[in-house]
Amino acid sequence: MWQRGGVDPTPVDVDVALVGGGGAASLVLAALDRHGLSGLRVAVVDPVHKRGQDRTWAFWDTPGNDLDPMLSASWSRVDVVTPAGRRVLSLAPLRYAMLRSAPVYDRAAEAERRLGATRIGAAAGTLDDDGHRVTVRDTDGRALVRAGWVLDSRPRPPRRPGRTSWLQHFRGWWLAADGPTFDPDRAVLMDFRTPQPARGVSFGYLLPVSDRYALVEYTEFSPDLLTDSGYDAALRGYLDLLGIDPAALTVREVENGVIPMTDAPFVARPSPRVVRLGTAGGATRPSTGFTFSAMHRQAAQVAAALAAGRPPVPRPAYPRRHLWMDAVALRALDRGHVGGAEFFDRLFDRNPPERVLRFLDGATSPAEDLAVMRSSPLLPMTGAVLGDAVGRLRARIRRDPAPAPAPGVGSPTGGQAGR
Template sequence: MSSITLIGSGGAGLAFLHHFASSAIRHWPLTVIDPNPQSAHSKTWCYWSEPGELSQLTPDFSWTDFMVSGTTDATTCELNRYRYHCVGGASFHRIVMNQLKSLPNVRFIHEKAESISWNPQNTTVEVTLSNTEVVSSVYCFTSAPHESPEKLQQDRASSPFLQQFAGGIVAFDKPVFDADTLTLMDFKVDQHPGSVHFAYVLPHDANKALIEITAFTPELYSEAHFHKAFIRYVERIASTKNCGYRLLEPEQGVIPMHIGHHARKLNPHTFTLGTQSGMVKPSTGYAFFAMHQQARFYINELMAGGGTLRAYPAVHGRFRFYDALLLDILRVDPHQTISIFQTLFRNVNTDRVMEFLRESSSLPYEMLMFSKLPKKPFLKALWRHVFS
């Protein structure tokens, strides 16, 4: 019997293994269940950190500055305390697998977990696999969806907005990028009623970048819609140097921008991780740093002993309230968010903004920050939030 069963080895599962492998409990028997551990290789995770944070994780690319471009002007933001990082799914998987090489107590089972049950008599968690094998352990952590496909579809349908993106890594024949500066948001793309579109550009070097067209939208757009917007944006870049380009690796995805209840504990010894436990920030889609905070919390809980683990604290309070206000503005007048983001990065200290976005800022500074933003959209959203 294992001490720990880990279901899923995507971003949240790899974060758990990353912190487990360098902890005092790394000798504990651990079973990883995932039918397709390579499925996360095509993903890209971005985060920002201070020196010393996630120091064992080597990102693929890092930037010191970023740009936010409106319809008429652009703001270049310099990061001082933080660095903005990008790590590909294949790289993150390779880093963690190298950590686990010296740990024979970690085993992998390439089967699907069909069910999770609690055995009160033995005080164990029992996971039934697609091949009918039953894996028993003292504790279980899962990042796999625990709802039915129908319920997941209902949750997506009930999300007021979706963050949908598509694009890929593009290589240009000539240098077209400043390799030290990423484009966080470029709103100089075609806008459509009821949604907000922007380009997101992560330069790998002067010639190559990950370019994505992102939409905050109440309903899914077609692949053709994104392909047209993506090609138009890429050709605009190519035209500045009169050069050709090649699409190397396509990427696409959908993130629900949803504030709702997430089950953090499925039974006395089974806990959810990552997206399933609400680690994705509803208003931005960022999750990587939060997943590592959650993983570190659970490893510390296991090291502390005592038998009963606390569930990772749910993120409620004022930060979810802020998310709710922004999502309400998106719902009622999405194009207002363009001026909000422009003003935010133009008028507020960049490091303070990044601190706020990862939910570690102080209330007094948040009030100061909001005082520098357009007030009417937030006051209207607050009125609707209170009285509707």
């Protein structure tokens, strides 16, 4: 790996430039290395070289893949808890897995070295795409890189506001105990006994790494963030529900996060040779905020395409029908047509756990999707479907006003604006 420091007046010429060096870019680098693409000229443009533990990803997948050596823990059975009781879910053939950021960043650094990638420690500004090459400029407009393709994982707002815009926001405590306190074979996926917000849904979860070390987290799906003291009070309250005395534990680390949950459209390919990854590329599931599995899929698809000599353009993260279902679910939750705890409880109660998890990953068939839809509260969801259809029609009318007639012509001419 070549580390470029300062500002060089001569831009680097590469085949692929990764703009942003976080989780999405790290997964791409590892995938490029797995495919043996050592002849590919790669640059990474980011002012920060990510290292260490700054986040934790929890997701479900099938055992036996490239992530196995990096996992902190995994579980074949998880609990979903509501005020009515506890449901123990067997996930086979899937697993619920925990991956911390340090091994991901370490693996990416090793991939950079093996690929001979150039790292440019500067913040990227504009991406000038002429259809043949892309010039990556810094924030002062100086050219840093010229690339055949740019994979941009920087956060970006959607193309336009959504009809429903919520957030998945959370705080987690990494807790250490002096003696055996946690059951490392028992993870809690969702515990809805937490006090529910007036508009939204909350839950806690518990991911034990050992009998003395675990991540305990409080999460909300709602439009508004809490204060620091609000998150801490919610976490203490959840520990009380678990029957765990906070005074007997030490908080080793604190994790916070905010992830968009919206039916707003994200532009995955803003120009011919620029491809967006991560949340900006549509990897975040609107109805849950889950992102990691789609990022992992995108990375594998990008690397496979480059290895085959194809454009590094991943498939859409989720089928269009799933995005529509998410928009309806968000509307139903936002308008209070259905309670969040009730909605998720019915999903797990009336479907095999493996189907629910594959649905949330966008991997179910149309027939399975119909089964998932039938398991939701039909009357409230029907109202949400009608409301969503009206909202889409109104949004389309606002975006596509009828053109004014040309002089002397009795009917409108020209194309529709705003597409």
